[in-house]
Amino acid sequence: MKDQEATAEKEQQILRLGEEYKNAHNAAELSALIRNSRDLLGSIPKAKSTKIIKTLIDHFSQIPNSLDLQIQTCKDTVEWSKSEKRLFLKQSLETRLAALYAENRMYTAALDLIGPLLKELKRLDDKMVLLEVQLLESKVYHALHNLAKARAALTAARTSANAIYCPPLLQASLDMQSGILHAEERDYKTAYSYFYETLEGYSSQDDPKAVLALKYMLLCKIMLNQSDDVNSITNGKLALKYPGPDVDAMKAVAKAHQNRSLHDFEKALATYRGELSNDTIVRSHLAKLYDTLLEQNLIRIIEPFSRVEIAHIAKLVQLPTDQVEKKLSQMILDKAFHGVLDQGAGCLIVYEEPVVDQVYDSTLDTLKNMGSVVESLYQKAATLS
Structure with missing residues (x-):
């Protein structure tokens, strides 16, 4: 004793x-x-x-x-x-x-450990730990930008979750990962639904990660061009429990996007660097948003001109000339508009939208269809002989 x-x-x-x-x-x-x-x-x-x-x-x-x-x-x-x-x-x-x-971003080491562990857990039929490891595998593949394997691992995790009682925090983590992967596919409407479920799950358990779910919900609204909804969401009963810099950062981005202001957008990124640039999920989507916003501003500015100085465009959008020149070059290659850069004169020459002659496309389609008919006739003749 x-x-x-x-x-x-x-x-x-x-x-x-x-x-x-x-x-x-x-x-x-x-x-x-x-x-x-x-x-x-x-x-x-x-x-x-x-x-x-x-x-x-x-x-x-x-x-x-x-x-x-x-x-x-x-x-x-x-x-x-x-x-x-x-x-x-x-x-x-x-x-x-x-x-x-x-x-620690040691993703190869993580996968080397996860592989044998999954086989062992499947053999022992320990679905709770199996679920955790499958969810972790999905997160690692997402970090490696392998969305196909990230989705497959998440599907496996959801299958395991359906076979057992899934604790609220683990269910919230599953919903969070689902939202993240849907957002990567630019299905922001579905992603928003998952992040809302995540917010409710974490909030019911008083988990501090709830504010992250709220932040991603606001991100989805901004990416859906529904920045007006950001204020109504943040003033909602559930969101009012989570004030702070994360929510303030998304409100600043929403306001900049609503005003189509690149200057305000960059100001928000500088002011809330920790909340925006240091969050890999937010950073990747805001980079796409910034790129779209920049394109929209540039097209609106050059629309009245047939020839305009690049320095003048840069002054209007309040960005460095070399950055604007690089973006215009990319837009020309992407056929966002038709024009050329005269770097010697420091000018952009804008052309009228060319009229596309459909005869060539129609001719190619006709030849393609004739080729299919000839091939089909050849196969039938071969069977007859």
């Missing part, structure tokens, strides 16, 4: 020390505590020791600049769990390690 009490007291001491190291932001001591506690943790029931180890490793997330040490500690603990034949702990830690690799 005394031995059990002494062991229980040691367990509490380990947890208290871990809490102190977390509060003191002492990642090195926390790592040493996990390493030095293995002998004791190996002698107590597996369920209890697993809970303690996971709690201690979770403390790393509260310590700034500890990602590298957290990865190393996770790797060491995975090896220990293998030697101790603790399968459940190994799977849990490998899932955590793959997520850490993804966070």
Whole structure:
């Protein structure tokens, strides 16, 4: 009895020390505590020791600049769990390690770990952990811009979720990833619906990621050219719970887009750099939006002219001349309008829209159809002979 009490007291001491190291932001001591506690943790029931180890490793997330040490500690603990034949702990830690690799942009290492882990989980039919790993796989493939595999992994994750009870936070994560992938396909209407579901899910659990879902909802409205809706959404009952720079950033972008002002757009990007440029999801979509807005402004400016100085266009859009020249060149190649750049004179020469003669297209279609008929007749003749 005394031995059990002494062991229980040691367990509490380990947890208290871990809490102190977390509060003191002492990642090195926390790592040493996990390493030095293995002998004791190996002698107590597996369920209890697993809970303690996971709690201690979770403390790393509260310590700034500890990602590298957290990865190393996770790797060491995975090896220990293998030697101790603790399968459940190994799977849990490998899932955590793959997520850490993804966070550290070590995507190849994450996929190398995810592949064997998925096979193992499918064999054991552990659908809850399987769901988490499939969702993580989708996120990694999205980060690698492999949308086909990201969608396939997400579909597999949703299939696993349908077979079990899916906790609200995990369901919200699934909805978030669905919204992100639909937005990548420029299906912003469907993406908005998923982000709304995500907001409700995170909000019901008081999860701070709710503000991210709200931010992406506003992004979808802007990309749908429905910037007017941004204010009504942010003044809604649910959104009012999440004021802050993320929402302010999207409101600034919406206002700039509504006014078709490149100057205001760039000002918003500069003012809210952390909320806009540092968010990879928002940054990629705003880059497309900025490009579209720039094209619209340039076409509106050059429309009355047949010949205009590039410096004059740059002055009107308040952008550097070389940037405007590069964009005009791209628009000419994309046939957004017809013209040429006279770089010697520093001018843009705009041509009238050419009248397309349909005779050539019709002739090509006729020849193509004749070729098909001749081929068909040749095949029939070959069968007769």
